[in-house]
Amino acid sequence: MQSTSLPNNEYWFIFQNDRLLFMKNSQYQLPANDVLSNLKLHFLRQHKLGLFNKIICYCAEIDPQILLPEDIEPIPLRKALDILSIDWYVAATKASSIINWDKNHxxxxxxxxxxxxxxxxxxxxxxxxxxxxxxxISPSIIVLIKNKDKIIMSRSPHFPPNTYGLIAGFVEVGESIEEAVHREVKEEVGIKIKNLHYFGSQSWPFPDSLMLGFTADYASGEITIDHHELEAADWYRYDNLPGRPSSSISIAQKLIDHFVAEQNKSTYNR
Ligand SMILES: [Zn+2]
Structure with missing residues (x-):
């Protein structure tokens, strides 16, 4: 994302109906100064987010009834995060979370x-x-389950066509993160896992998750799908995966990329 059209080193993450506003006629920049002053008249709420990439950032929500100027395009947050460079992921997700917190409380x-x-x-x-x-912030777990050169990939009924993910779910009150991983795996695919290792984390603002990523090895049991949660789940070899996660910037994708790279390296060294 370029900063040339924005004055005073300020970025405004402005939402209308949960969509982030971009300039339509440019390479998806945040609203520039000439439209900003008009938009500001219709703000329902605004907050200073802080300094990101040496630029002061703000978030705001605009009245859902207001007709936007023609050169402004509202884009769903998930797509907006793909459009913004990864450098702006934290600012944009924080902006969304702060607006939702303010609105909901x-x-x-x-x-x-x-x-x-x-x-x-x-x-x-x-x-x-x-x-x-x-x-x-709602802690959630996601786990890549390995068995030699295979992993479990699964589909929920609400996934876009041809997309597959990993076993994931919310941490419940009273349980540890590790207990949540074992419980979710047992509930969703009916197997036991071992050698749980922390991989990394990612803020995931749909609506307020903090995803905690793990890898684990298969321990025992046959895959038995919980059809309330999943429509498909199976073992897939690293070079024959059935689909990708719906977002290329998700921690699910990072976990899978890491596993595939490991497998390619060990194949090469064999
Ligand atoms: Zn009270």
Missing amino acids: QFCGRCGKATQHKPGTFERLCNTCGLSLYPR
Whole structure:
């Protein structure tokens, strides 16, 4: 993404109906100064995100009823993250999360009264009962399960055609991350795993996950699919995978790329 058309080293991540606004007539830049002043008239909320790549970033939400200027295009966040360079992933995902937090915590969940934003923070406070409301992060696990040169790939009914992913799910209250991995694998495909290793993590703002990636080895059992969660799951060799994850920047893709590279290297060295 280029910064040439934006003045004062400011970037604005502006959302309307959960879509991020881009300039239509350029190479997908964020809204430039000449349209920004007009858009600002219709902001429902705005927050300073902080400094990213030496540029001060802000996020805002624009009234869903407002007709956008012709040179502005609203793009779903998932596609927007593919468009923005990886350098802007953190700023864009934070922008989305902050807007959702602010929108969803206008009222206190305990006493029902209106909350107030505490200036300079990402905190909304209920002055009636004292409850503080922060942006929520939901830890989720994703695991690449290996058996020699094969891995388990699976499809949920809501996946786009020809896309496959890895076993994943939310961490439940009361359990450790490791327990969550073993439980999800057992629930979704009915097998046991061993040698669980942490791989890395990724913020995944759909809507508020923090994905914790793992690799594991097959231990025992036959694949038995939970058809409430999955429509397909099976073992696939590294050079004959059935499809890719729906997002090229997902940690699922990184886990798979890492496994395939390892296999190619060991084949080469054989
Ligand atoms: Zn309250």
